[in-house]
Structure formats: C-alpha cells, structure tokens
Amino acid sequence: MHDMIELYGAQTGNCFRAAIALIEADIPFTVRHVDLRAGAHMQQPFMALNPAGKVPTLVDHNCTPSLVINQSNAIIQYADAKAPGTLAPSEIGPGRFRVFDRYFFFVTDVIATSHAAFFLKRVGLRDAAAPLDHRVVEQLLLAENFLTEAYMAGGAFSMADISAFTLAATIEDRLPWDKLPKLQQWFERMRARPSIEAGMRAFEV
Structure with missing residues (x-):
C-alpha cells in the first residue's frame, strides 16, 4: 500500500532529491503536496510532523510508532538502507x-x-x-x-x-x-x- 509511506513536499530541490531516491530504490510512496505559497508548511497539521516548517518530510507508517524523517539527505540514506546497493555499493570498500x-x-x-x-x-x-x-x-x-x-x-x-x-x-x-x-x-x-x-x-x- 502506497499510503504506508508518505512524502510531503513541494517543487524544491530538496524534495526532488528525496523523491528521486525513493523512486530509484523502488520504494512506493504517496505524494502529499504542501502549498508553500499558502503557508501550509507553517500550519497544523504539517507543523506537528516537522516543527521547523520545512519540506520534505517522509512518514513511514510501517513502523510503530510511525517513522518521521525531516531531512532530504536522511531520506536518501533511508532509501539506501531500504534497497542496499541501489544508491551506493552495499559492501564496505x-x-x-x-x-x-x-x-x-x-x-x-x-x-x-x-x-x-x-x-x-x-x-x-x-x-x-x-x-x-x-x-x-x-x-x-x-x-x-x-x-x-x-x-x-x-x-x-x-x-x-x-x-x-x-x-x-x-x-x-x-x-x-x-x-x-x-x-x-x-x-x-x-x-x-x-x-x-x-x-x-x-x-x-
């Protein structure tokens, strides 16, 4: 189910990086658009996920409690861990x-x-x-x-x-x-x- 992993974001470089990594790693996810122009990133309920009011934010509901990642580079590392060898060689060397x-x-x-x-x-x-x-x-x-x-x-x-x-x-x-x-x-x-x-x-x- 795609809804088990959600990626909140907008058309920014940080969000693009996160989305590309997830797609390359073949990790299904649902996009949740955050309207930056309307200030949605500074309002509830998004602020409950990311108090800094920044995008992207990934929520993985497969975890208990749900895993929330608020940094694009951490999302890339998450994708690398989920699909070893896809975004970097899996063997140490x-x-x-x-x-x-x-x-x-x-x-x-x-x-x-x-x-x-x-x-x-x-x-x-x-x-x-x-x-x-x-x-x-x-x-x-x-x-x-x-x-x-x-x-x-x-x-x-x-x-x-x-x-x-x-x-x-x-x-x-x-x-x-x-x-x-x-x-x-x-x-x-x-x-x-x-x-x-x-x-x-x-x-x-």
Missing part, C-alpha cells in the same frame, strides 16, 4: 566510500552554499549573496573532473548523481556548457533517466 565522498561534496560544498545564498536573497541581502552564488558555480565546475567514468562516483548511478543533478538543474543557464563536455553529456543522460524524470515531476499539481 573503496567504491562505497567514493560515493559518499562525492555525495557529501555536493551536499556540503555546493548545495549548502546555494541554500545560504538563497536565504540571503530572501532577506534582501542580494549583494552578500552574490559571492556565494559565484562559489556554487565554481564548485560545481569541479564535477567535470569527477567524470572519469559514466557517473559522478564511478561506473554506477548513485546518490552522488542525485545531489549533483538537482543542483545543476537549478543553475543550468549559468553553466559554461561549451567548456564542460563530460558534464554536459552526463547531465543529459541524467535528465533522461526514468527515476529522475519521475522525481522532478513528483510534486507537480
């Missing part, structure tokens, strides 16, 4: 560690910087946000060097590709694609991947 190394690069050095820039712009500090926006692009360009094989962390799709793609998709028009042949080929292949296509559409109303 160099391949798994490389996936986590690249995954955390995108999460901490690129996505976290992007979130900081977004916050500064939201409070009217656009000039302060500008260096961070530049840093996001600068860091993402390093991914060209990661692509010695088909994917960000080697020869198989992983959580590193999910994090990299959702960020790249938000700044696609700011990237110098003519200087990034490997990144461009990777990006187009990821865009066409069924789990990514479905995840990027998951919160359409």
